[in-house]
Amino acid sequence: MKRYIAKRLLQLIPILLGITLFSFLLMNTGTADVIDVMENNTGSALSEEEKNALREDLGLDRPLLLQYVIWLGKTVRGDMGESFVSGQPVSAMFVSKLPATIGLMITSILLTVFLSVPLGILSAVRQNRVTDYLIRFFSFVGNSLPNFFVSLLLIWFFSLKFKLLPVMGNNAGWKSVILPTLTLALSMASRYTRQVRATVLEELNKDYVQGARARGIGEKRILYFSVLRASMLTIATLLALSIGSLLGGTAIVESIFMWDGVGKMAVDAITMRDYPVIQVYVIWMAVIYVCVNLFTDMIYHYLDPRIRLGREDG
Numbered sequence: 276m277k278r279y280i281a282k283r284l285l286q287l288i289p290i291l292l293g294i295t296l297f298s299f300l301l302m303n304t305g306t307a308d309v310i311d312v313m314e315n316n317t318g319s320a321l322s323e324e325e326k327n328a329l330r331e332d333l334g335l336d337r338p339l340l341l342q343y344v345i346w347l348g349k350t351v352r353g354d355m356g357e358s359f360v361s362g363q364p365v366s367a368m369f370v371s372k373l374p375a376t377i378g379l380m381i382t383s384i385l386l387t388v389f390l391s392v393p394l395g396i397l398s399a400v401r402q403n404r405v406t407d408y409l410i411r412f413f414s415f416v417g418n419s420l421p422n423f424f425v426s427l428l429l430i431w432f433f434s435l436k437f438k439l440l441p442v443m444g445n446n447a448g449w450k451s452v453i454l455p456t457l458t459l460a461l462s463m464a465s466r467y468t469r470q471v472r473a474t475v476l477e478e479l480n481k482d483y484v485q486g487a488r489a490r491g492i493g494e495k496r497i498l499y500f501s502v503l504r505a506s507m508l509t510i511a512t513l514l515a516l517s518i519g520s521l522l523g524g525t526a527i528v529e530s531i532f533m534w535d536g537v538g539k540m541a542v543d544a545i546t547m548r549d550y551p552v553i554q555v556y557v558i559w560m561a562v563i564y565v566c567v568n569l570f571t572d573m574i575y576h577y578l579d580p581r582i583r584l585g586r587e588d589g
Contacts, residue, residue, distance in 0.1 A: 283572070287565045292347075294561040295554075299343045302550050309335060312548045313359045350558070356551040360544075365551045368540065369559070375445060376529070376536035379459070380521040382452055386460035387467060387517060392510065394464070395471025400498070402476065410468065417465030426458040426531045443533035455532045459521065467513050474509040478502040508574075515571040522563045 303309075310326045321329070330336050334345060349356070355365040398410040433454060434442040440454055441447040478484065479502060487497045526538030533539070537559065544552035 298557040359549045382456040383459040387463045390464035391467035395468045398472040399475035414465040414468045474506045511574045
């Protein structure tokens, strides 16, 4: 197992380098000049001499590949540059926004599991009955609605109509997290309920379940101790993918609810062309997804004894 993890980590290094290089080249080969962007964002007026001097100080007069090598070296040492807008260190900005995104991710994952796993199991057990049809219908509707539309509906219902929850921001304590959590969890729970249902149905139709029934074992015992255990691979995969998407892909929801997290920071940076912040967000997304994939493979190894990753790669 240790050899497999080490080999996977070595394989991830060129992937991360390729992602950072590609994103760096894309952002630095555009038509907009970095110095002009900084000038517009700060509201200052610079002469051509001052602009040229600033380009030289920032190393923008050097070849693009050399700029990337210098930037990568600083990034590895923890120096991710300074924001073009605020002038603050990007690493400090990122660290300050990260707890809000992680907190939103945890609450959304917990609510998703609380909704999708029981509903998926119930839908499978009650296959082709009224309960199954209702769960499938609402999961289809929930999966079809985009997050921004769900968020607007929740704001109108809970905040504007009944005035139960704050509209936006994360300064109202535990009430602030309810609406963004519901927005993210409803969509994921709708999607994962159908997948949990399909997995449980597949397991219920296998021979070992028929054999257990023939031996007189109760349905609940078969469901909880055999079927659910066999279904854990799918559930673990779904959770891992959810963690990756929530840590990196909550930008729209965070922007709508003014949730001061990493996603909102990235949207603001894109709007104002704050390239150092955008680059850090790209790195964050890449690291999250490669780590989630590695973690998922490790879970597979422990949950399914038929998978021998270490032996196959050895």
